[in-house]
Amino acid sequence: MLKSLRFRLNGKLVEIEGREEQPVLDWLREEAGLTGTREGCREGDCGACLALLGRRNLEGTGIEWVSAATCLLALGELDGRALVTVEGLAGEGPTPVMKALHVENASQCGFCSPGVAVALSHFLLAEGPRDEAAAVASVEGNLCRCTGYASIGRAARALSSDFSGLPLDFPTRLAALAARGVIPPALAATMQDLPEPASAGGPGGSPPLGGSPPLGGSPPLGGGTDWYVRNTDPAPGLSPRFVGRDPELRFIETRGSGEGATVALGAGVTVADFFASKAVRAIAPGIERFEVLVASPHIRARATLAGNVANASPVADLTAMLLALDARLVLSGASGARELPLADFFLGYKKTALDGDAIIETILLPAAPRAFSFEKAARRERLDIAAVNTALSLAVDSGGAMRGVIVSAGGVGPVPLRLRKAAAALEGRKPSVAAFREAMLAARDEVAPISDVRGSAEFRKRVLGRLLAAHALRLFPGAFTAEELLA
Numbered sequence: 061m062l063k064s065l066r067f068r069l070n071g072k073l074v075e076i077e078g079r080e081e082q083p084v085l086d087w088l089r090e091e092a093g094l095t096g097t098r099e100g101c102r103e104g105d106c107g108a109c110l111a112l113l114g115r116r117n118l119e120g121t122g123i124e125w126v127s128a129a130t131c132l133l134a135l136g137e138l139d140g141r142a143l144v145t146v147e148g149l150a151g152e153g154p155t156p157v158m159k160a161l162h163v164e165n166a167s168q169c170g171f172c173s174p175g176v177a178v179a180l181s182h183f184l185l186a187e188g189p190r191d192e193a194a195a196v197a198s199v200e201g202n203l204c205r206c207t208g209y210a211s212i213g214r215a216a217r218a219l220s221s222d223f224s225g226l227p228l229d230f231p232t233r234l235a236a237l238a239a240r241g242v243i244p245p246a247l248a249a250t251m252q253d254l255p256e257p258a259s260a261g262g263p264g265g266s267p268p269l270g271g272s273p274p275l276g277g278s279p280p281l282g283g284g285t286d287w288y289v290r291n292t293d294p295a296p297g298l299s300p301r302f303v304g305r306d307p308e309l310r311f312i313e314t315r316g317s318g319e320g321a322t323v324a325l326g327a328g329v330t331v332a333d334f335f336a337s338k339a340v341r342a343i344a345p346g347i348e349r350f351e352v353l354v355a356s357p358h359i360r361a362r363a364t365l366a367g368n369v370a371n372a373s374p375v376a377d378l379t380a381m382l383l384a385l386d387a388r389l390v391l392s393g394a395s396g397a398r399e400l401p402l403a404d405f406f407l408g409y410k411k412t413a414l415d416g417d418a419i420i421e422t423i424l425l426p427a428a429p430r431a432f433s434f435e436k437a438a439r440r441e442r443l444d445i446a447a448v449n450t451a452l453s454l455a456v457d458s459g460g461a462m463r464g465v466i467v468s469a470g471g472v473g474p475v476p477l478r479l480r481k482a483a484a485a486l487e488g489r490k491p492s493v494a495a496f497r498e499a500m501l502a503a504r505d506e507v508a509p510i511s512d513v514r515g516s517a518e519f520r521k522r523v524l525g526r527l528l529a530a531h532a533l534r535l536f537p538g539a540f541t542a543e544e545l546l547a
């Protein structure tokens with residue numbers, strides 16, 4: 061649907077009547093004449109279309125810049141925000157990032173190079189470690205058909221060492237990057253604030269709940285990282301509700317105290333926010349180690365938890381984690397709000413308890429700390445969808461018995477499952493080979509997978525058992541061996 065939009069593009073204010081549902085990639089290439097942003101896969105996999113997106117940070121205290129796949133980004137998402145493309149970075153000529161790619165022969169046909177340059181520029185711009193591992197991880201969402209990656213890895217490592225002393229504080233770091241030509245100084249001067257949005261609904265801009273839906277429909281959008289893969293060319297007339305853009309819905313807060321305390325995650329909370337959150341890490345110590353198993357950095361920066369749940373994929377990774385953390389959902393629409401356990405949200409394959417205009421507004425997690433483990437079997441370790449995934453959480457009482465055991469599993473039925481029989485086999489028992497072997501057998505009995513391209517039904521059952529054994533080994537190191545569990 062045509063909407064007034066106001067945003068900054070490569071430092072300059074843009075005010076347009078734009079199709080809010082149109083992928084930014086198409087607008088950049090076809091209407092703004094910025095063809096440096098390339099179209100590769102059009103489904104978030106290749107990173108050729110990356111640009112930098114400036115938005116308010118989670119705390120609402122300042123601006124953060126993330127790399128974003130513009131094939132999965134609605135033009136309407138830009139209202140009140142800022143975008144920098146590879147042309148904006150280049151300014152008058154090649155930057156140190158582009159020179160590093162050149163020096164290391166990391167560009168051959170060059171198709172992927174703008175996206176790689178954006179990802180590495182983001183690595184220098186963003187908060188976080190600046191070591192070699194982080195540099196290489198920053199290009200995990202970029203595919204290259206020519207170079208074999210070694211040269212891109214060398215360029216990434218060279219940049220991490222050349223820029224090792226960058227200041228931590230954002231304004232000073234931005235100034236340092238401008239002084240060294242990573243970002244043109246005139247552009248850097250515009251990167252610390254955002255323009256006022258044109259939409260009447262404020263920075264969120266989502267139409268109020270209720271009201272008449274526009275012609276073409278009004279799907280809620282978190283990051284669009286599932287929705288745009290299924291709707292690569294959305295019909296003109298759609299008017300998405302930009303749930304993920306609404307700062308009011310991007311919050312992580314602890315509510316209540318004592319045993320009833322919960323951590324509330326708003327619908328705008330991204331996968332990256334979740335793993336970075338101190339409150340989430342306090343509930344499930346070590347959970348951040350599983351972040352790399354989910355998508356790529358640029359997807360995690362925009363994908364929301366609520367979108368992962370609402371999409372109702374049987375193999376959604378965050379959903380498996382949230383199930384094991386005993387999550388509850390607050391669904392909210394024109395007729396009011398209601399709360400239900402996440403396990404009751406899934407009614408059948410891709411069928412959920414969402415009705416009418418309701419959205420998942422909040423995800424609630426009990427705040428009490430739990431031991432937590434997540435496992436995912438996929439063809440590739442990184443950037444792949446699971447064939448089977450599972451999470452397990454529990455507490456251990458003063459006598460050493462497992463309490464409050466929750467086991468989840470995906471890819472073994474039409475919906476993400478909470479495995480109650482497997483959990484019952486562990487509940488109240490001390491960790492032992494016998495207890496975990498019973499849980500593995502119980503899990504096999506309570507799932508009914510289908511065979512498809514990612515694996516046969518029997519394969520999935522066997523893999524689930526092995527992943528439960530992996531939970532046992534992670535949660536109770538030294539207590540038993542893989543051979544004992546799998547004998």
Ligand SMILES: Cc1cc2nc3c(=O)[nH]c(=O)nc-3n(C[C@H](O)[C@H](O)[C@H](O)COP(=O)(O)OP(=O)(O)OC[C@H]3O[C@@H](n4cnc5c(N)ncnc54)[C@H](O)[C@@H]3O)c2cc1C
Pocket residue numbers: 103104105279280281282283284285286287288289303304327331353354355356359362363364365366367368369370371375376377378379414418419420421443444445446
């Ligand atoms: C390259 C790539 C790799 C991926 N890898 C993984 C992976 O490893 N693991 C994994 O689990 N997923 C993966 N995904 C899938 C996707 O990124 C996640 O499911 C993500 O969390 C979806 O969130 P979103 O905000 O982008 O959802 P969206 O695309 O915005 O929405 C998904 C669906 O939910 C609805 N919706 C969104 N928000 C709400 C809400 N608040 N209330 C009600 N309905 C809502 C939308 O209308 C839509 O139908 C990957 C996707 C891509 C493109």
Ligand code: FES
Pocket residue numbers: 098099100101102103104105106107108109110129130131132
């Ligand atoms: S075109 Fe491949 S990620 Fe967008």
Ligand code: FES
Pocket residue numbers: 166167168169170171172173203204205206207
């Ligand atoms: S250089 Fe050709 S795809 Fe990367």
